[in-house]
Amino acid sequence: MSKALQAEGKFAEIPATGLLLTEASPDVRYYPFTQHQEKSVGADWLWWWIDTTGTSFGLLTQAKVLRRQGPGWHIDFGYRRRKTEPTQIDKLLASSSAFDAPAAHVLYCGTPAYRRGLECGLAHPDGANCRDRERAGVSIVLSIVAQELMPSAGRNAAAEAFHWASPLEDIADPSRPQPTLQPLAPVHPDIADFMRNPQVGARRIAKIMLDPVHGIRLGQYSAALSDEADHIEDAVFSPLPTDRGHFSVPYLAHVLGGLRHQPPGYVRDLLAGRTPPRWATESVAGIVVIRDPEPIARDVVVPVELNNATANRRLELVHPKDDERTEAAC
DSSP states (O other): HHHHHHHHHHHOOOHHHHHHHHHHTTEEEEEEOOOOOOHHHHOEEEEEEEOOOEEEEEEEEEEOOOETTEEEOOTTTTOOOOOOSHHHHHHHHHHHHHOOOOOOOOEEOOOTTTTOOOOSSSSGGOOOHHHHGGTOSEEEEHHHHHHHHHHHHGHHHHEEEEEEHHEHHHHHHHSOOOOOOOOOOOOOOHHHHHHHHHHHHHHHHHHHHHHHHHHHTTTTTTOOOOOOOOOOOOOOOOOOOOOOTTTSSOOHHHHHTEEEESOOOHHHHHHTTTOOHHHHTTTTEEEEEEEEEOOOEEEEEEOETTTTEOOOOOOEOOOOOTOEEEEEOO
16 A cells, blocks of 8 residues: 555555455465455455364455545445445445344555544544554454444544554454453343453454444443344354444344354355355455464463473464464473
């Protein structure tokens, strides 16, 4: 994006996405399709994180560029070809229901120099300015957040969406601190434990994506509901609470419905070299598979004192690429 800005003064979604995926390969594997019908579904790529346990988290994504527009900033969340058809964001959210995965926008936000002058108007810890965040050139915001901001934030919706977006590199970094999320209504103990305590692997990705949605929900004056939604096949948490606040869908069910015990069949087809079903290949431009490199500790051997010397503690780790068991000295 920096080179494109220097050469042309702008950048676009499709080449930026191509550059992102090719530069991330082979750690990130991607499978492009040729029968994509974006005009009818509003989606670009389907992303799946898969950790060492097989637990997976999916996102149905649409790429957008943060653009200067006069004195302000703009992201065309409400794009549509004709006034008589639904907006792209409405199509994306409808399609996400078919995949039982939350919808998200991948935002290409350029360099800090490009974002100079961007003001989101929201409070930040320690007086930090939102535009100066590191690693925010590629960020992700859930589409229900963008949809909620559009009518209330008006012309400042793009800057506020950037504020609530999570930098992709931070999402990928397991060393980043995790927030403690307090349920607003009684929920299943497993969901409460997930929200309150640190998570690893695909569960960590899901919690990071839930964090800003939950933060916005805290500021919405609407009674929290603990009723349970329908079951989602193979979901880690099911059934899920129906509380929606002011969002267009139940926000916990929308986000956590994408967290599965194993990747769905069409992803397993790709990983095995088989062609996924046509309904999947026609709905998205392609599928991105991210193998979470965060190893899961299986066994811990407590240090033993031998002749005044302490033996090394050993962790037995399962690595994501080949499922080989390896001992790592600590």
